[in-house]
Amino acid sequence: MARLEPLSTTTPCQNCALRALPIFRCLSGAELAFVEKFKIGELEVQAGSDILLAGTHSAHLFTIFGGWCFRYDLMEDGRRQIHSLLLPGDFIGLQTEMLGTMQHSVQSLTDVRLCVFSRERFWTIYESFPELAFDLTWAAACGERTVEVALSNVGQRPSFERLAALVVHLYRQLDGLRLVKDGTILWPLTQQHVADLLGLSTVHVSRVLRRLVDSGLVRLDGRRLTVVDLPALAEVAAVDPEKPLRRPLI
Amino acid sequence: MARLEPLSTTTPCQNCALRALPIFRCLSGAELAFVEKFKIGELEVQAGSDILLAGTHSAHLFTIFGGWCFRYDLMEDGRRQIHSLLLPGDFIGLQTEMLGTMQHSVQSLTDVRLCVFSRERFWTIYESFPELAFDLTWAAACGERTVEVALSNVGQRPSFERLAALVVHLYRQLDGLRLVKDGTILWPLTQQHVADLLGLSTVHVSRVLRRLVDSGLVRLDGRRLTVVDLPALAEVAAVDPEKPLRRPLI
DNA sequence: CCTGGTCGTTAACATATGTTGGTCGGTCGC
DNA sequence: GCGACCGACCAACATATGTTAACGACCAGG
Structure with missing residues (x-):
């Protein structure tokens, strides 16, 4: 372990x-x-x-x-x-x-x-x-x-929107950390992780993730995820522009 | 307002x-x-x-x-x-x-x-x-x-369990505040509140609340809720004994 | 080279939950 | 007293999501 x-x-x-x-x-x-x-x-x-x-x-x-x-x-x-x-x-x-x-x-x-x-x-x-x-x-x-x-995400959003919101949120966080390269971020999450993050079953995550990729808004190859159109993704996720908050670092 | x-x-x-x-x-x-x-x-x-x-x-x-x-x-x-x-x-x-x-x-x-x-x-x-x-x-x-x-409640539990967990949690909190009288607590929540708390529709809250009352584990009259059998309720809610944490008071 | 494991995928099916729309009993303001 | 509104309830129906099971790709270990 x-x-x-x-x-x-x-x-x-x-x-x-x-x-x-x-x-x-x-x-x-x-x-x-x-x-x-x-x-x-x-x-x-x-x-x-x-x-x-x-x-x-x-x-x-x-x-x-x-x-x-x-x-x-x-x-x-x-x-x-x-x-x-x-x-x-x-x-x-x-x-x-x-x-x-x-x-x-x-x-x-x-x-x-x-x-x-x-x-x-x-x-x-x-x-x-x-x-x-x-x-x-x-x-x-x-x-x-x-x-x-x-x-709020889990309680109020349907699965597609929920997943999209997760990606947008993550992308913005990583962007603040300078961990976005050409719209691409690391994606070390298994579908089991995503399921437990969003309160969904793995099977459904598989479906929704496929739907998201098929929509063309993101690309996913192996352990990397590319956001093709961030504004459109944020739109479909129904998340407000919300900037990443400034934070303390101990 | x-x-x-x-x-x-x-x-x-x-x-x-x-x-x-x-x-x-x-x-x-x-x-x-x-x-x-x-x-x-x-x-x-x-x-x-x-x-x-x-x-x-x-x-x-x-x-x-x-x-x-x-x-x-x-x-x-x-x-x-x-x-x-x-x-x-x-x-x-x-x-x-x-x-x-x-x-x-x-x-x-x-x-x-x-x-x-x-x-x-x-x-x-x-x-x-x-x-x-x-x-x-x-x-x-x-x-x-x-x-x-x-x-965790919203993401992992089905609605009945979810509602039961809410009641148990609330009951314990209020108990720590000495706001439980003979197993009865105040219940100022409309079903809309409960729905927004649990990520459910009001119609479904109505169903599940009825089911909970019918089960005999709680009674509900107007704005008061009585927990008839707390251990049984906690059992059906699948919540661990978890005592209310000690807290600061400013 | 097989073997077992994890991970992702798909299909068929089961079910929990949402939606719509209607009723009914209170309560409040007039 | 009346009408408007709100909260709860119910039934019929629609659908999102879960479940089970099976399969293939991949990878690490023997």
């Missing part, structure tokens, strides 16, 4: 490529220095590994440096709901600090590189770095909003 | 009946004193009033003192998804501070009494009261978890 390998080579936070992106808040020198100390190291995780498990305490806190993860609930009979995809810059493990134990689980979707933070020094943030403390609340609020959008 | 009436008589935070409940974290004397100053006053709101509107800044922040609200998304064509019900002790308006503008709306479901807080002094929390700052993050994390549960 989980294979967590500590890494030898790590990137100093000052040079972090993610921080350069305009969607992330810029940290002051003092804050950066603290984050640097707060950070224990980096971790490489294989695709398909459970990073955090519901019901447990996490020994660490993480930020995704590269790769995709997702958080999910598992019911006793095996049904799974994926709450959201987690992309570079997303913070993992807040629930451990706040609620005492993780309520959901987190799994890697691709090979992933994580920045690892010390739980011991967590309190220092609130004591000494109000802006960073604010960022944590901010991050939680962003996470909440993401789930809200997913809920 | 919204009728916001300032009140003459307000309750000092020290004597707040909510704070006495064990599900809320206990504040220190200094914290209580600050909250008292942070609080501007109280507000009485009629049932069915919009308290916050998506896309706007809120002039104030609120905590529900009494009554029910809900937060929701509205789509252009009128579809509505209710993300969660808000009960006494729930904090309203965090998104305004964090994301710059509300992404969802909040409406009162019953007549509601709100504690009103000053946005100007919001930053003071992070500067001077780390525990309260922590509480804000904590509150956001709780809110996020609530939406996650709703998403």
Whole structure:
């Protein structure tokens, strides 16, 4: 299952490529220095590994440096709901600090590189770095909003629209991270993932995905997806222009 | 729509009946004193009033003192998804501070009494009261978890189970607030509300609600709902025992 | 080279849920 | 008292989505 390998080579936070992106808040020198100390190291995780498990305490806190993860609930009979995809810059493990134990689980979707933070020094943030403390609340609020959008999607949209909305949302997120190349994004999701994301059966996902591809709005080859006509896709998805929100990066 | 009436008589935070409940974290004397100053006053709101509107800044922040609200998304064509019900002790308006503008709306479901807080002094929390700052993050994390549960519910459960899970969840919440009397709770929800909460049509809610009542697990007369057999209801809802989480109260 | 596994696909069929439209009982304003 | 409106209910019907089962492509392991 989980294979967590500590890494030898790590990137100093000052040079972090993610921080350069305009969607992330810029940290002051003092804050950066603290984050640097707060950070224990980096971790490489294989695709398909459970990073955090519901019901447990996490020994660490993480930020995704590269790769995709997702958080999910598992019911006793095996049904799974994926709450959201987690992309570079997303913070993992807040629930451990706040609620005492993780309520959901987190799994890697691709090979992933994580920045690892010390739980011991967590309190220092609130004591000494109000802006960073604010960022944590901010991050939680962003996470909440993401789930809200997913809920509205699943609760209100028919499957085709639902899938289209997922693609648009993902595309915009990745665009903010500069992970779109010529309209093409990575598509590491199996149809099982999509099904659990959208609350559909895999068979139906297969149908709807085919319909989406046949419509010509997107192309799909292997693990890459190309958005041919974003405005048209957003139109059929019935999503408003909504820009990706600016976010904190711990 | 919204009728916001300032009140003459307000309750000092020290004597707040909510704070006495064990599900809320206990504040220190200094914290209580600050909250008292942070609080501007109280507000009485009629049932069915919009308290916050998506896309706007809120002039104030609120905590529900009494009554029910809900937060929701509205789509252009009128579809509505209710993300969660808000009960006494729930904090309203965090998104305004964090994301710059509300992404969802909040409406009162019953007549509601709100504690009103000053946005100007919001930053003071992070500067001077780390525990309260922590509480804000904590509150956001709780809110996020609530939406996650709703998403799993809507995405994975068939309608009957879905409705049963809603009732169990609500019952437990209200129980923690001492708002259950002889197994009976307030039920101010129209079938339209339930439909928008669960992602169903009103017609189907009518069917399923009837089925639930016919099953004998709950009784429903007017605006009161009685849970006849909670364990059996939880069983049919396929929800785990899950205790209501301890929460902060600002 | 077989083998078993995962992943995607398709068809036939079953069913949960949505839609339309109508009724009926309250309640509120006049 | 009347009419308008809203909330709940019901029946008939339409359809979106789920289920089961089978098949082929691909890939990793023995």
